[in-house]
Amino acid sequence: MCVTVDVKGEGTYEIDLATDGDSSPTYTDLLHEVDLSPHEVSVLVDGRPVPEDQPVDADHVTVLRLIKGG
Template sequence: MEVTCEVVGEATETVTVGSEATYGDLIERLGYSMHEATVLVDGTPVPEDAPVETDRVRVLRLIKGGRWG
């Protein structure tokens, strides 16, 4: 299954996942950990262990690099 992933404020990428993939797998395929990003389907966060059931999602980065002081 191909899933179009819009990383909010960054880029859109298409990822191919297997039929048993979870939203957590999708986050990892994009190069993020589950501690730094969450997946939104129709504007609602979905559990990382839920199976991927849509072909378009938004990924919201919760942690973004920066500089202190």
């Protein structure tokens, strides 16, 4: 499954997520692919937030950083 991840203000990534037998990759797995923690971002699908533990079912997601800098 190929997913486009748009990290607002940082760039766009094309991620190829492999399904592993019985389990489907989650949005947390997707975030790890772009080196982000689910604790510092919100994942949006069609402009609506999705739980990070939900299986990925979209081919385009938007990621908003909640914490930046320090």
